[in-house]
Amino acid sequence: MMIKPYFHVLEGYSKKLCFLALFILLIPICEGCRDSKGRPVNVIGSTSIQPFAELLAEEFQKIKPAGSIDVQGGGSTAGIQAIVNGIADIGMCSRELKEEEKAIDTPVEIARDGLAVVVHKSNPVSDLTLAQIQMLFSGRIRNWKELGGNDMPVRLIMREEGSGTREAFINLVMKKTVVSRKALVQESNGAVKELVRLDPAAVGYMSLGMVGTELKSLYVDGVEPTAQQVSSGRYRLSRPFLFVLKTDTPLRPEAREFIDFVLSDQGQQILESEGLVRAK
């Protein structure tokens, strides 16, 4: 056709270009034929578990320098989808699995975490009942005065849809009650923390292990939010941290080794020292 007469042109100065084109074409093929052993173990999901998983991955690599672990955030539900789509080897999920998810995924509990309800350091309110927290977040309590605090409008901070922290909070506190539409929505624990740290009227919730010293976490029904109380079962706002695996796909040995490490005494000690509660 049209192309034929132009071949001799290609033979001349464009030969290099042809090689280049060929080379570019070959890259994806090579990518595909690369040994799966070289691929890092992909761990994707909850931003609540992410920092702990990163820490664990670091420690794991100290013991097994050959094994490479790649930890990414994205949210609990994104983690489960990544498992279903085969993008990730291990999904991270910071809430119980839903029924339809249980059908295709196997959860491995790596730790338990408390959900802390956090306010600004200067907020005099320090102990709320579960019902009061529910009324706060549904918008029925609008001023801190009603809870014995200062005369300030309540500023609610929620997490985004799909966040495991949000869903755990809704399951544990809100149940069927609808969250106020006035609530601000932030898409990471860090963003919630930053807001509550600076705003005297804010109230939010986050992983107990992430509260740190700059925020005040509230007692719930008179129980102090600590790892001990979560583990004793007295602090009621607790949720599992799960590694999620696809049920019908065999796990790669490298991923298996990582999970074994996380569940080992050493791995559990790391999580405990970071403020989480050992998996039972």
Add this chain to the structure above:
Amino acid sequence: MKRDKIIHAALTIVALSAISSLALITVFVFKEGLPIILRVGVKNFFLSGDWYPSEGKFGILNMIVGSLVVTAGAIIIGAVFGLGCAIVLTQFAPRQLVVILKPAIEILAGIPSVVFGFIGVVVLVPLVRQYLGGPGLSILTASIVLGVMVLPTVTSISVDVIQAVPRSYRDGSIALGATRWQTTHMVIIKAAKSGIIAALILGMGRAIGETMAVIMVAGNALELPHSILDPVRTLTSNIALEMGYAAGDHRQALFATGVTLFVIIMILNTIALTISRRSAGKAAKK
């Protein structure tokens, strides 16, 4: 000659593939988004503020309002500062200042939006909260951040159109005894008006499509805002916030949000194009 033809053909293919990607995106977004709009009902989708995806309620009115309000705020700020900047750069600033100012404004365009968002959260939000009240994450904050982000677009296009005003206009006005400022606002800005409007509309397109910075500073609450100190959720942040996890109807509703955004931006661009074309036509006649 033959080489010319090859290059000609190759370039045509490249150009076509760029356009075809636009066509593909359009088809895909509409294919994913339109069915849910029809299923939910046009009225329920566009004129309701109830966005509860888990209950199958997909009303995006509050987000449309959010997007429009934030964009309007941004463009007011962008217009005042961008146009001011352009006037100073073209009419009043000494050469040495122009040499520094113009590249500085252009560098602004290269700063990633996360950086703008971050600065907004760390600096602007506490200031607004402390001195003006409200949560700090608000329409005002988002407008300011976006306003700064559209500055380069507005300024550089305005500079171009002002410079395109024939020199004889200015000379004539000065010769008639008008001062420089009178010349600027009575002659030059008038002559460049349609170009400036096009610049503002292009800036609007950028503001309405911005996502990252807005998520960080707008608060993303679903409630319809009552003051500029209230938080809002925009169309873009709704998509970005929930895309990660959405499935089924919810995912389609997010695509439908995208369709809405797409149409709004298309309208804005068309207006900008028509205006700038009309002005080009006028200039040709003169």
